[in-house]
Amino acid sequence: MPDITESRRITRHRPEDFEGMRAAGRLVAEALDMITAHVQPGVTTAALDRLCHDFVRDHGAIPASLGYQGYRHATCISPNHVVCHGIPGDRRLAEGDIVNIDLAVIVAGWHGDSSRMYGVGPVGTLAQRLMDVTHEAMMRGIAAIRPGATVGDIGHAMQRHVEAERFSVVREFCGHGLGRTYHAAPDVPNYGRPGEGAVLRPGMFLTVEPMVNAGRPAVKVLADGWTAVTRDRSLSAQFEHSVGVTETGVEIFTSSPAGYTRPPYG
Numbered sequence: 504m505p506d507i508t509e510s511r512r513i514t515r516h517r518p519e520d521f522e523g524m525r526a527a528g529r530l531v532a533e534a535l536d537m538i539t540a541h542v543q544p545g546v547t548t549a550a551l552d553r554l555c556h557d558f559v560r561d562h563g564a565i566p567a568s569l570g571y572q573g574y575r576h577a578t579c580i581s582p583n584h585v586v587c588h589g590i591p592g593d594r595r596l597a598e599g600d601i602v603n604i605d606l607a608v609i610v611a612g613w614h615g616d617s618s619r620m621y622g623v624g625p626v627g628t629l630a631q632r633l634m635d636v637t638h639e640a641m642m643r644g645i646a647a648i649r650p651g652a653t654v655g656d657i658g659h660a661m662q663r664h665v666e667a668e669r670f671s672v673v674r675e676f677c678g679h680g681l682g683r684t685y686h687a688a689p690d691v692p693n694y695g696r697p698g699e700g701a702v703l704r705p706g707m708f709l710t711v712e713p714m715v716n717a718g719r720p721a722v723k724v725l726a727d728g729w730t731a732v733t734r735d736r737s738l739s740a741q742f743e744h745s746v747g748v749t750e751t752g753v754e755i756f757t758s759s760p761a762g763y764t765r766p767p768y769g
């Protein structure tokens with residue numbers, strides 16, 4: 504569960520550190536662009552992971568999740584009712600599936616962390632609406648970021664939109680600070696109340712990564728210790744950007760160079 508009192512110190516980075524985050528963010532976004540054409544019926548999630556891994560290595564960078572708390576893959580790949588932390592493997596994607604691919608990279612010591620939803624061929628109306636609402640929630644959360652705002656303002660903006668659409672936000676996982684480390688203070692919950700929690704200041708680097716369920720918010724983690732699924736087996740979606748707080752607002756580090764904002768892409 505997130506710590507909404509947040510007593511940990513939050514790093515404020517220098518203007519030149521934004522350059523490091525731009526480079527890391529660009530690479531992860533390019534990888535998520537690259538994988539788009541490969542998300543097709545019949546592909547295994549392990550094959551998608553390998554393509555991302557090779558892309559990152561070929562660009563002289565390292566997947567941040569390799570060896571992270573014992574995790575052994577470059578990506579987390581989470582189809583349908585998998586909320587997050589799906590482990591790449593032999594599972595073959597099928598037409599109509601929706602799937603989140605989450606990738607974090609280290610470029611010259613800086614972390615870029617992003618995820619997107621992909622549709623496998625045409626998807627159903629509910630699946631499409633869930634992805635649209637989740638993307639819009641992320642963008643509304645990001646739009647709440649400016650010096651003096653709080654992490655509660657971010658969570659509130661996301662929760663309000665999601666619940667107005669009759670979907671639910673997951674409580675057990677949240678966004679986070681990042682920079683020279685992968686997961687740092689503060690926690691960035693996907694729900695909250697205006698004015699609550701850590702105050703945002705220029706130079707803070709964060710992720711905004713709402714997880715939205717079509718049904719109830721409850722999740723459970725499978726016996727593998729990683730895979731989180733909806734308890735009611737309803738569909739779940741997530742998008743994630745890495746951002747920096749600027750003097751006047753916010754800068755997104757992981758925007759798609761190809762212009763792939765939300766599915767269907769291209």
Ligand code: MF3
Pocket residue numbers: 568571572574578579588605606607616712743
């Ligand atoms: N990429 C996830 C995040 O957005 C964390 C995954 S941890 C891993 O923070 F070890 F599973 F990769």
Ligand code: CO
Pocket residue numbers: 616617678679710712743
């Ligand atoms: Co993250």
